[in-house]
Amino acid sequence: MKKFLCRVCGSALYFENSVCIHCGTDLGYSRQEHTIVPVNSDGTYVDQSGETWHRCANLHLSGCTWLAPAKGDQCFSCCLTRTRPNDQDARGLAQFLDAERAKRHLIAELDGIGLPIVTRVEDPHLGLAFDLLSSVNVDVVIGHQNGVITIDLAETEDAHREKVRAKLDEPYRTMLGHFRHEVGHYFEGALVFSDQERTRQAREIFGDDTRNYQDELNRHYAEGAPDGWESEYISKYATMHPYEDFAETFAHYLHINDTLDTAYEFGLARRGPQESTTFRDVVEDAWLPLSAALNQINRSMGHDDLYPFIIPDTVIDKLTFVADLRTT
Numbered sequence: 001m002k003k004f005l006c007r008v009c010g011s012a013l014y015f016e017n018s019v020c021i022h023c024g025t026d027l028g029y030s031r032q033e034h035t036i037v038p039v040n041s042d043g044t045y046v047d048q049s050g051e052t053w054h055r056c057a058n059l060h061l062s063g064c065t066w067l068a069p070a071k072g073d074q075c076f077s078c079c080l081t082r083t084r085p086n087d088q089d090a091r092g093l094a095q096f097l098d099a100e101r102a103k104r105h106l107i108a109e110l111d112g113i114g115l116p117i118v119t120r121v122e123d124p125h126l127g128l129a130f131d132l133l134s135s136v137n138v139d140v141v142i143g144h145q146n147g148v149i150t151i152d153l154a155e156t157e158d159a160h161r162e163k164v165r166a167k168l169d170e171p172y173r174t175m176l177g178h179f180r181h182e183v184g185h186y187f188e189g190a191l192v193f194s195d196q197e198r199t200r201q202a203r204e205i206f207g208d209d210t211r212n213y214q215d216e217l218n219r220h221y222a223e224g225a226p227d228g229w230e231s232e233y234i235s236k237y238a239t240m241h242p243y244e245d246f247a248e249t250f251a252h253y254l255h256i257n258d259t260l261d262t263a264y265e266f267g268l269a270r271r272g273p274q275e276s277t278t279f280r281d282v283v284e285d286a287w288l289p290l291s292a293a294l295n296q297i298n299r300s301m302g303h304d305d306l307y308p309f310i311i312p313d314t315v316i317d318k319l320t321f322v323a324d325l326r327t328t
């Protein structure tokens, strides 16, 4: 994430700020300018081309800080949400606020990398959309199908998420992580399976994705990950099916890209993800030393490791394939 400064007083801002706590200026996020801009008292911002932007209609519903093209409209990120909890579901709405915050972080990162988002309006069959569902009264299964990402909003609650994490013996589980994994499935459809040559390459790297998904799912939950999985996969879940290996790899590509970018912006890394020619160089020269240092820093505070993963050489090849999708 880049470093944001208030254009009025120069103070440092967080991506989530809707007001500068130093000078009191109202703020909005301009997707077009990839930055936080001051908002006038009438809730508008006029960009360099003279176009007027308005605060997103969901400022109070979901704490959305983004700007929308017309008064009363939703911003680009909010428009991607197809379903949200109903107005009577207070617990679901509180969870929805946290989920939307993580989703805006995701969309801003995808924009920064230059990964193209095709919306459900542009492509009603395969475009990207989010169903952010409350599981207060019904069960919700997290997943992706033909561009639609379903999120169980209960995963925003720490106690629930930690319980699931411990049960599944995962080293890491966050709402942002869920979004990064699920959007990996979307991009595999949009950027890999839409192209014969890339599909062939993906099968060489991740394995034969025509394997029956349900059979592999059943095997995974009956037998667990195969012995020695650590030398070829980033996580146990990645061993389940080539689709999951790609999505897990994609999530790690986004973890590494964003965290390294942030470290670089704040002077904690010698180079950012954009400064290297290959993603292998990014991982080996910048990410591995940085993540080791960040893990030590977390331990100094009595926390678990920030990045509780070991990246084997095979996974660096997988990450490089994913990183190259943005330029091909």
Ligand SMILES: [Zn+2]
Binding pocket: 006, 007, 008, 009, 010, 011, 020, 021, 022, 023, 024, 025
């Ligand atoms: Zn300020």
Ligand SMILES: [Zn+2]
Binding pocket: 056, 057, 058, 059, 064, 065, 066, 074, 075, 076, 077, 078, 079
């Ligand atoms: Zn919005």
Ligand SMILES: [Zn+2]
Binding pocket: 181, 182, 185, 243, 244, 247
């Ligand atoms: Zn998945």
